[in-house]
Amino acid sequence: MANNSDYTTVIKPHAGLFNLKLREVWAYRDLVFILARRDIVAVYKQTILGPLWFLVSPVLTVVVYMFVFGSIAGISTDGMPQAVFYLGGITLWNYFSSCFTATANTFTANAQIFGKVYFPRIVAPMANVLSNMVKLFIQMLLFVGVLAFYLGQNDSTIQLTEEIYLLPVLILMMAGLSLGIGIIISSLTTKYRDFKNFIGFGVSLLMYASPVIYPISAVKDKGYGALLAYNPIAPIIETFRYIFTGHGSLDWGGLMISGIATISILFFGLVLFNRVERTFMDTV
Amino acid sequence: MAKPAIILENISKRYRLGMVGSGTLREDVMGWYYKVRGKEDPYSLIAETNNRAKKGSSNYVWALKDINFSIEEGEVLGVIGKNGAGKSTLLKLLSRVTAPTTGSIKARGRIASLLEVGTGFHPELSGRDNIFLNGAIMGMRRAEIKSKFDEIVDFAGVERYIDTPVKRYSSGMYVRLAFAVAAHLEPEILIVDEVLAVGDAQFQKKAIGKMKDVSQGQGRTVLFVSHNMASIRNLCRQTILLSNGTIQSMGKTSEIVSDYLSYHSDNHTHQSLKEAKRFEGNLHIEFSTIATLNNELLESQTMVSGEPMNIRLGLAINAKRKYSKLHCSVSVANEQFVTIMHLSTDEGMGESLNIEDGVGHLTLNCFIDQLALPRGKYYLSVFIWDKSIVFDHILHAKSFFVSDGNFFGNGAIKEPRHTMFLVKNQWTQIDQHG
Known part of the structure; x- marks a missing residue:
């Protein structure tokens, strides 16, 4: 009998709970990039505007929000110009919601490929997060443009803060959260699809539980405002707007808790996902 | 010593049949509950071997069992x-x-x-x-x-x-x-x-x-x-x-x-024709069995294109007198029941076919050197007659299959939709102009 250590691939019914196969994921890093590229390119194939389409949705959404929430409902924007306030919220929120939705549908959307070839399944949601990040950067350009317009005004009430260096951290936290929650939902929906019905309206409800259309200051003193403390997305969005404008609040404690929550959710998600990916084809 | 590239040990795979719903949730929860208490999941024991044609009592089947x-x-x-x-x-x-x-x-x-x-x-x-x-x-x-x-x-x-x-x-x-x-x-x-x-x-x-x-x-x-x-x-x-x-x-x-x-042929190879519906005939001589045999003279429902094939006919005789120079034939029809081949003792048998009177048995074998049919399903009809008397005639008495084989000797496979039978051919390039 040959020595076991010779065998590079060992397939067993159950893998170790914490064996996350990170080395294998690393070997497939090119696939992450190629899948991400596919997702981006496929969206604007056979269109004239191409990647500009990524800008249409935030522009229209901002216009509607300014009208509905800004003018009619008159919700405070913490002293920021409405366009900056809403666009900032939407840009980051859209990143979360599109990553989350795509990741939550990983198994069902990729069942066809997963049923034919093996590669570490986590590669697919990672590619989602990456392709949406490219989309985020394009939308960030729009945000920065709008921001620059207001900063350039003589009577500008907003200014960049020195905490702008937090930007990559915030984006990474958003990526980690959406990936983590997404893979938990996708693991739970391989056999029983019940959660799937929840994803669509769950995301839109979650938006109202996050400071996208209102600032934290507007709900702080209200009873239900305390609930925001349990939403790890809240400090990320609030901080995002703060570092660009100096308005709103920078709550280091909240941000820290949010960071810990992100790491825990992501880790728990990976363990769960790793457990499900081995046999999901039998039940999907 | 060469080491194996892959080793499979005791590989089994169990699948669940039927729908996933609240019933399966109950089984999952029960199975988990047993596991937590350190007992074996009762649902893992009741799987059955996989035979899709038979109805089983369990919802679980072994798609693979103990593969080594x-x-x-x-x-x-x-x-x-x-x-x-x-x-x-x-x-x-x-x-x-x-x-x-x-x-x-x-x-x-x-x-x-x-x-x-x-x-x-x-x-x-x-x-x-x-x-x-x-x-x-x-x-x-x-x-x-x-x-x-x-x-x-x-x-x-x-x-x-x-x-x-x-x-x-x-x-x-x-x-x-x-x-x-x-x-x-x-x-x-x-x-x-x-x-x-x-x-x-x-x-x-x-x-x-x-x-x-x-x-x-x-x-x-x-x-x-x-x-x-x-x-x-x-x-x-x-x-x-x-x-x-x-x-x-x-x-x-x-x-x-x-x-x-x-094996593939299961038990349908050697077919009794006692009960078969007759097209015509007085049954003084009747076909009792029909079988197709492959290269190794094993009964099989599936023949291989390009390889030898034998058709074996069993005849039961209950004749009032002796007959000489009888004619026996087999015709082969394709799946659309179009007859595409006719094999008979007239051209295929050196001596004439004679039988004695009385009760007895006779077996005939028809040997085909190279089966020239593309893959598909075929039917055999059998016919035995004298000048004016038809003894037995059964249409589509037996079906058999032909699988792709090396008829042309170079691995080429002809698609059944292109041709009803195979013919060897040689191509040469004579000249080129221009």
Whole structure:
């Protein structure tokens, strides 16, 4: 009998709970990039505007929000110009919601490929997060443009803060959260699809539980405002707007808790996902 | 000593039948509850062997049960079996699409599978993009694909279309491109499932040649699953025959294939004609049995194109007087009941067919040197008569199958839709003008 250590691939019914196969994921890093590229390119194939389409949705959404929430409902924007306030919220929120939705549908959307070839399944949601990040950067350009317009005004009430260096951290936290929650939902929906019905309206409800259309200051003193403390997305969005404008609040404690929550959710998600990916084809 | 490239030990795979719903939730919760208390899950014990035709009492079946085998490095192992024998499940486990219920698989090197070519092809992307995408899905690094890019395009023969979205490709081009990527993977272990069924004859030849190169020239291990006995014989030295989720036999390809062909026929080979509906005849001489026999003179429902075939007729005689110079014939009809061959004692028997009076038996054998039929289902009709008397005549007394074989001696396969029978032919180039 040959020595076991010779065998590079060992397939067993159950893998170790914490064996996350990170080395294998690393070997497939090119696939992450190629899948991400596919997702981006496929969206604007056979269109004239191409990647500009990524800008249409935030522009229209901002216009509607300014009208509905800004003018009619008159919700405070913490002293920021409405366009900056809403666009900032939407840009980051859209990143979360599109990553989350795509990741939550990983198994069902990729069942066809997963049923034919093996590669570490986590590669697919990672590619989602990456392709949406490219989309985020394009939308960030729009945000920065709008921001620059207001900063350039003589009577500008907003200014960049020195905490702008937090930007990559915030984006990474958003990526980690959406990936983590997404893979938990996708693991739970391989056999029983019940959660799937929840994803669509769950995301839109979650938006109202996050400071996208209102600032934290507007709900702080209200009873239900305390609930925001349990939403790890809240400090990320609030901080995002703060570092660009100096308005709103920078709550280091909240941000820290949010960071810990992100790491825990992501880790728990990976363990769960790793457990499900081995046999999901039998039940999907 | 050569070490095996793959070892399978006690591999079993259990599937659940029926629908997933609240009933399965109950089983899951119960099973988990038993496990938590350190007892064995009662639902894991009640699985049954997999026989899709029979109704079972359990909701669980073993698609594979206690599979043990190993493959030496550089070997091409064939896997054959009826539909539902467990071939696809075995491939799914090997390619890690799903995990086994029990047992372990150990392998040395990268395993790549061609369960279906073109996995992950995106219709909107160009051929170029899809080569990279498909290659990466199968585990190639970007640099690796880049270095083989020209070779892949050349092999597929789609250079002109390389920047066109693959949704504009003909289905043949699509398959060629997909196979080309897969063929250039260079994994240590390659798993192939029926990909050769697609593409034209020229491409099939190219694909088989490539697989031979991969195993013989480069010392890679190949596992090849097919219904095509001709390509199994052509490619594999060793073959495994699966049946109802277990290994029925394993060994030299030629033995296993004929085992399969005779087994495949189940019990319908040797057919009694006592009850058969007669077209006409006084039954003083009647057909009692009919059987088709293969090259090794084993009864089988399935014959191989290009190989010898025997038709064996049993006759029961209850004759008032003796007869001489009788005529007996068999005609072969295709699935549309069009008669395409007629075999009779008149041209095929040296001496004349004579029988004595009284009660007795007689067996006739009709030998065909090379079966010149493409794959398909065929019917035999039998007829025995004297000048003016018809003794027995049964239409479509027995059916049999023909599987693809090496009729032309070069591995070429004719599609049944192109021809009703096969004829050897030689082509030469006489002259060229211009």
